Amino acid sequence: MRKSIILFALLAITGLIKAQAPQPLPVDPQVRFGTLENGLTYYIRHNAYPEKRADFYIAQKVGSMQEEDNQAGLAHFLEHMAFNGSKNFPGKKTMLNYLESIGVKFGANVNAYTSFDETVYNLSDVPVVRQAIIDSCLLVLHDWSSFIALKDEQIDEERLVIKEEWRTRSGAQSRIWDKQLPIIFQGSKYADRMPIGKMEIVENFPYQTLKDYYHKWYRPDLQAIIVVGDINVDEVEAQVKTMFADIPKPVDPAERVYFPVPDNEDPIVSVITDPEAVQTVVSLYIKHDILPENLKKTQAELMAGIVKSMASSMLSDRLNEISQKADAPFAASYAYDGNFFVSKTKDAWTTMALSKEGKVDETLASMVRENERIRKFGFTEAEVERAKATLLQRYEDMYNNRSKELNRRYVQEYVRSFSDNEGIPGIEYEYNFLKQIAPMLNAQMINAMSQGLISNKNIIITVTGPEKDGLVYPTTDELLNVFKSVEAEEITPYAETVSNEPLISQIPQAGKVVSMATDDKLGATVWTLSNGMKVVIKKTDFKDDEIIMASHAYGGTSVIADADINNANMASMVPYVGGIGNFSSTDLKKVLAGKSANVNAYISGWTQGLNGSSNIKNLETLLQLTYLYFTAPRKDEGAYTTLMDAIKNQLKNLSSEPSYVMGLRTNEAKYENNPRMKEMTLEDAEKLNYDRIIEIYKEVFANSGSFTFTFVGTIDEATLKPLVEQYLASLPSGNKDAKYKNVKADIRKGKFEDVFEQEMKTPKTSVFELYSGTLKRDQKTQITLSALKQILDIVYVRTIREEAGGTYGVRAQAGISRIPEGQTTLQMTFDTDPERALSIAPIVDREVKNIAEKGPEDADFQKVKEYMVKKFQEDEKQNGYWVGVLSAYHFYGEDNYSSYLSIVNALTKDDIKDVTKQLISQGNFIEVIMNPKK
Ligand SMILES: [Zn+2]
Known part of the structure; x- marks a missing residue:
C-alpha cells in the first residue's frame, strides 16, 4: 500500500486530483458497455477498419487458480472441450465446420487461451457480410458461456490431445517453471497452478470433476461478451440482451477469490538449472502492491502507468548501455513494472538480464547497482526528457491513426478492463491527458515515484540456466551476499555524454529524379534516380499516419565465397551492433528519442536491402537513417565482443537441446554437406572476423544503383521527392546491374x-x-x-x-x-x-x-x-x-x-x-x- 500512497500524494501535489477523490476516467463514448440482469457484462463497439469484419470474444474471469487440487489442468481441459460440441453446435466438429465454412480458420481466427486468472475465447476477422453470420457467432459465444456439452467419450479423446500438448510444450523452460514457481510463490496458491496441469489428473480425472469446475465457475457474473467490428451496435446489443437472457442468474455463487502473494522480509533466492536450457537468465523482482481498487479507473491509474513505463524504459536504457561494453557481464537486459511473474494480486519492479556464463554474480551485482543508483540519485533531467518525448510520440502515432485501429487492439483493452478492472477512456482522452500532464513529468516527480518502488524488502532473485559439467552457479547464500554487498557500495550518480550532433554531419550532394512513370495496373508512381536506383511510391489511406519502406537488390550472400559464408551470414548485424555514423547503437537511440523512424538491414541468400517505417513527420529521419545504413556502418569492438560471447555461449549449450539437434539433422538431410546451407557451429563462430564482416556489409550495400525502393502509406510525392534526391539519389551508384551468383542450394534428391x-x-x-x-x-x-x-x-x-x-x-x-x-x-x-x-x-x-x-x-x-x-x-x-x-x-x-x-x-x-x-x-x-x- 505504501507505494500507492506515494503515488496518491504526488498526484495531489501536482494538483491533478483533489485530496480525497482522484478523478474517475470516463468510459470511451464509442463503447457500448452494460450488464445483464444475470450479471453478464458486454462491450460492443463499431469499427470499420477493416470493413465487413468483426471480432467476437468471451472473456472468463477464471482460470487455473480456481481449480481444486484434484482439478489441476481442468481449466485448460475445459477450454479444449468448448470446441467439441455444445447445445446449438452438437457433435464434435459442428462448430468448427460451420466457422471454417465461412472462412473463419481454426488456429488463425478461432482460438482460446487459459491462464492463471482468466480464460479467453475468440472468433476473429469474422466476415460479417450476412446477419446470419452475426447470429451464429453470438450463438457460439452463448454456448461457450454455459452450454458446453462435455460428452464422456469426447472427454476421453481429448485426454490424449492434451497429453501431446504437454509433451510438445515440455522443454527446459516449462521444467524450470515447474520448479521455480513453488519457490518464488511460496505460501501462495500461484505456486502450484501451471495451467497445463498435472498429467496424472488429465489422464484419469472422473468426468464429474470437470463438470464441477465448469458449473461452479463458468457463469454470467464472471463473463464478458466483447464484439468489435463493422456491426450495428444497437442491433448487436439487443441481440445479446435477448440471446443471453436464458442463462439464469447464479444462486449463491462461490466467491471468486483473488489469491494473494505474501510479502517477504528477507530476499527469496531461487537457482534452477536444466540440462536442455540454453541461456543463463538472472532476474530481480521487487514486489509491490497493485493499484488499490479505489484508484483503478481513475486518473491515478493512467498516471501510474505513464510514470512506471517511463522509469522502466530509462532503467532498460542504462542497462543496455552497460551491455554494449566488452567487459559487460551480461549481453541483453530489460526492465519493466507489471504483474509479478504470473500473479494478478502483486506487481513487481522487474529487472532481467541474459548473463554471460560464469558471470551470474557480476550480472546480479550490476542489476542491483543500477537500481541502487536510481534509488539514491534518480534519473537525470535529460533522460526524463527523452523518455517523455518517446512516450508522447508513441501516443501521438496512435492518436493520429485512431480511426484505423484494428479490432483486436480494442478487444485486448476491453479484456483487460474486464479482468483487471482497468479504465477504458479511449486514445483521445489518454493522449490529451498525457499532453496536459507532460510539463509536470520532470525528474523530481519521476524519481520520487520510482524511488518509492525500489526497496530492499520483498526481493525475489531468480537464476536459471544450463546444467552441465564444470559449470558452477553461485549458491543462494552467495547471491544474497552479492545483493547485500552492492547495497553497501559507494555509488556515484549516473553520468552520460550525449552528443548534440545532428544525425548526418555532412549533408550529401543531392542527386536527381531523372524520370517518372506511372504504374496504372497497381496504382503506383515509379521514379528513376540519377544513380540508377528505382523508387516505387504508392499513396494509400489504410492508415492516417504511416509510411512503410522496403528495398531489394540482387547479391546477398551468394556473391561471397564459401569460405566466408559465416562472416556473410553475420553481416546484416553490423549496424545493429555498432550503430551508424558517429553514433553507437545506444547513442543512436538517444538521438532518435521522440522520433518515429526505424531502419533494418537484411542480407538473404540472393538479395539484400533496408526495410523501415516512419510517421509523416519523421520521413526525413527515415531517409537519413537509410543513407547512413548505406554509407556509414560503425565499428564497435565492445558491442561486438558482447554479442559474440552471447552467441558462443548459446552455441555451446544448444548441442544438448533436442529441437536444435533436430534442426541440424534436418538441415543435413536436406542439403547434405553444402557449406553454404550449414548451420553455424561453435567452431565456425570462433573463426568469425569482425573486420571481414563489416567489409562484407559494405560490399553488398555498395551497389546502391541496383536497388529498388518501395514506399507505401501516407506519402505526399512532392514532399518525398527532394528527400529522395537528397538522401537516395546522392548515394554512389556502384554496379547498377549487380546480379546474384548461381551457387548451389539444391535439396537432396531421391x-x-x-x-x-x-x-x-x-x-x-x-x-x-x-x-x-x-x-x-x-x-x-x-x-x-x-x-x-x-x-x-x-x-x-x-x-x-x-x-x-x-x-x-x-x-x-x-x-x-x-x-x-x-x-x-x-x-x-x-x-x-x-x-x-x-x-x-x-x-x-x-x-x-x-x-x-x-x-x-x-x-x-x-x-x-x-x-x-x-x-x-x-x-x-x-x-x-x-x-x-x-x-x-x-x-x-x-x-x-x-x-x-x-x-x-x-x-x-x-x-x-x-x-x-x-x-x-x-x-x-x-x-x-x-x-x-x-
Ligand atoms: Zn491447449
Whole structure:
C-alpha cells in the first residue's frame, strides 16, 4: 500500500486530483458497455477498419487458480472441450465446420487461451457480410458461456490431445517453471497452478470433476461478451440482451477469490538449472502492491502507468548501455513494472538480464547497482526528457491513426478492463491527458515515484540456466551476499555524454529524379534516380499516419565465397551492433528519442536491402537513417565482443537441446554437406572476423544503383521527392546491374531417411517429412500449393489430432522458391508419443498420397478457398501487403495481385490433386525421426 500512497500524494501535489477523490476516467463514448440482469457484462463497439469484419470474444474471469487440487489442468481441459460440441453446435466438429465454412480458420481466427486468472475465447476477422453470420457467432459465444456439452467419450479423446500438448510444450523452460514457481510463490496458491496441469489428473480425472469446475465457475457474473467490428451496435446489443437472457442468474455463487502473494522480509533466492536450457537468465523482482481498487479507473491509474513505463524504459536504457561494453557481464537486459511473474494480486519492479556464463554474480551485482543508483540519485533531467518525448510520440502515432485501429487492439483493452478492472477512456482522452500532464513529468516527480518502488524488502532473485559439467552457479547464500554487498557500495550518480550532433554531419550532394512513370495496373508512381536506383511510391489511406519502406537488390550472400559464408551470414548485424555514423547503437537511440523512424538491414541468400517505417513527420529521419545504413556502418569492438560471447555461449549449450539437434539433422538431410546451407557451429563462430564482416556489409550495400525502393502509406510525392534526391539519389551508384551468383542450394534428391536417438528429459519423438521437386513457378501453381498446405492442416487436425489423438498439431509448410527457380517443398513436422510414433507417422504420408490420387475432400477444399478470399480482402487493405506486392512487381517482375482472386475462384480440386501428384511423383522424400535415447 505504501507505494500507492506515494503515488496518491504526488498526484495531489501536482494538483491533478483533489485530496480525497482522484478523478474517475470516463468510459470511451464509442463503447457500448452494460450488464445483464444475470450479471453478464458486454462491450460492443463499431469499427470499420477493416470493413465487413468483426471480432467476437468471451472473456472468463477464471482460470487455473480456481481449480481444486484434484482439478489441476481442468481449466485448460475445459477450454479444449468448448470446441467439441455444445447445445446449438452438437457433435464434435459442428462448430468448427460451420466457422471454417465461412472462412473463419481454426488456429488463425478461432482460438482460446487459459491462464492463471482468466480464460479467453475468440472468433476473429469474422466476415460479417450476412446477419446470419452475426447470429451464429453470438450463438457460439452463448454456448461457450454455459452450454458446453462435455460428452464422456469426447472427454476421453481429448485426454490424449492434451497429453501431446504437454509433451510438445515440455522443454527446459516449462521444467524450470515447474520448479521455480513453488519457490518464488511460496505460501501462495500461484505456486502450484501451471495451467497445463498435472498429467496424472488429465489422464484419469472422473468426468464429474470437470463438470464441477465448469458449473461452479463458468457463469454470467464472471463473463464478458466483447464484439468489435463493422456491426450495428444497437442491433448487436439487443441481440445479446435477448440471446443471453436464458442463462439464469447464479444462486449463491462461490466467491471468486483473488489469491494473494505474501510479502517477504528477507530476499527469496531461487537457482534452477536444466540440462536442455540454453541461456543463463538472472532476474530481480521487487514486489509491490497493485493499484488499490479505489484508484483503478481513475486518473491515478493512467498516471501510474505513464510514470512506471517511463522509469522502466530509462532503467532498460542504462542497462543496455552497460551491455554494449566488452567487459559487460551480461549481453541483453530489460526492465519493466507489471504483474509479478504470473500473479494478478502483486506487481513487481522487474529487472532481467541474459548473463554471460560464469558471470551470474557480476550480472546480479550490476542489476542491483543500477537500481541502487536510481534509488539514491534518480534519473537525470535529460533522460526524463527523452523518455517523455518517446512516450508522447508513441501516443501521438496512435492518436493520429485512431480511426484505423484494428479490432483486436480494442478487444485486448476491453479484456483487460474486464479482468483487471482497468479504465477504458479511449486514445483521445489518454493522449490529451498525457499532453496536459507532460510539463509536470520532470525528474523530481519521476524519481520520487520510482524511488518509492525500489526497496530492499520483498526481493525475489531468480537464476536459471544450463546444467552441465564444470559449470558452477553461485549458491543462494552467495547471491544474497552479492545483493547485500552492492547495497553497501559507494555509488556515484549516473553520468552520460550525449552528443548534440545532428544525425548526418555532412549533408550529401543531392542527386536527381531523372524520370517518372506511372504504374496504372497497381496504382503506383515509379521514379528513376540519377544513380540508377528505382523508387516505387504508392499513396494509400489504410492508415492516417504511416509510411512503410522496403528495398531489394540482387547479391546477398551468394556473391561471397564459401569460405566466408559465416562472416556473410553475420553481416546484416553490423549496424545493429555498432550503430551508424558517429553514433553507437545506444547513442543512436538517444538521438532518435521522440522520433518515429526505424531502419533494418537484411542480407538473404540472393538479395539484400533496408526495410523501415516512419510517421509523416519523421520521413526525413527515415531517409537519413537509410543513407547512413548505406554509407556509414560503425565499428564497435565492445558491442561486438558482447554479442559474440552471447552467441558462443548459446552455441555451446544448444548441442544438448533436442529441437536444435533436430534442426541440424534436418538441415543435413536436406542439403547434405553444402557449406553454404550449414548451420553455424561453435567452431565456425570462433573463426568469425569482425573486420571481414563489416567489409562484407559494405560490399553488398555498395551497389546502391541496383536497388529498388518501395514506399507505401501516407506519402505526399512532392514532399518525398527532394528527400529522395537528397538522401537516395546522392548515394554512389556502384554496379547498377549487380546480379546474384548461381551457387548451389539444391535439396537432396531421391529417398533419404535418418532415424536417430537423442538424450532428452521428456521423451518425445519428433518427425520431419519432406517432399521436394521442381514445379513451374507461376502464380497459379503457387496458389494451388498454398491451398494444398491449408487443406493438409485441416486433414491432419482431423486424422492425427482428433481421430488418433496422436499430436497437439502437425505444422505443414509449402513453397516454390524463386532461386533456385521452381524448387518446391512440402514439409510436415510434429511431435508424438514415442510408443505410438510408428503408427502415427505413416498417416502423414497416407493423407498426401490420398490427395494425389483422389483429390481433397470437397468440404476441406471449400473451407480453404473461402479463407483465401477472405484473407485477400483483409490483406489488400494493409500497407505491409502492398509493399510486398509492389516489390515483387517492380523488382522481380511478378504481379501477384491482379489475378489473385480470379485464380483462387477458379481453383478446382483437380488442380490440387494434379499439383500434389506432380510433386510427389518426382520421388524425392526425406524423413528425419528423432527418438529419445533409452
Ligand atoms: Zn491447449
